Amino acid sequence: SMKTEPRIQPTPSELDILQILWSRGPSTVREIHEVMSESKDLGYTSALKLLQIMTTKGLVTRTEEQRAHVYEAALPAEKTKQQMAADVLQRVFRGSASQLMQHALSGKRSSKKEIEEIRRLLDEYEGKLP
Secondary structure: OOOOOOOOOOOHHHHHHHHHHHHHOOEEHHHHHHHHHHHOOOOHHHHHHHHHHHHHHOOEEEEEEOOEEEEEEOOOHHHHHHHHHHHHHHHHHOOOHHHHHHHHHHHOOOOHHHHHHHHHHHHHHHHHOO
């Protein structure tokens, strides 16, 4: 059956935690909290609470090692970013990739390097078209 699993969009704070897990790999609450508190004022218990919510949502998985809980991102970065981009594309731009692109580029100064990369990607996708 083509039943689509309910996709849960991570909140900004949850995304911060996912970014840490993607770059560091499986981590304890203490490790996650240490990284987060470098950039924002977030208490240990708040980090723990966030991770508990994320476990319930299925965004992270938790295993117990040496009496400490180790958390891991449930999905790889690529998959999550793809889902979030697809979601924004549908909800905000009614499926128009060119509109999304236009707004993304007009909103901030993109470097020459980034524009070249976008052009390369477009050529690549075009090459895959039937």
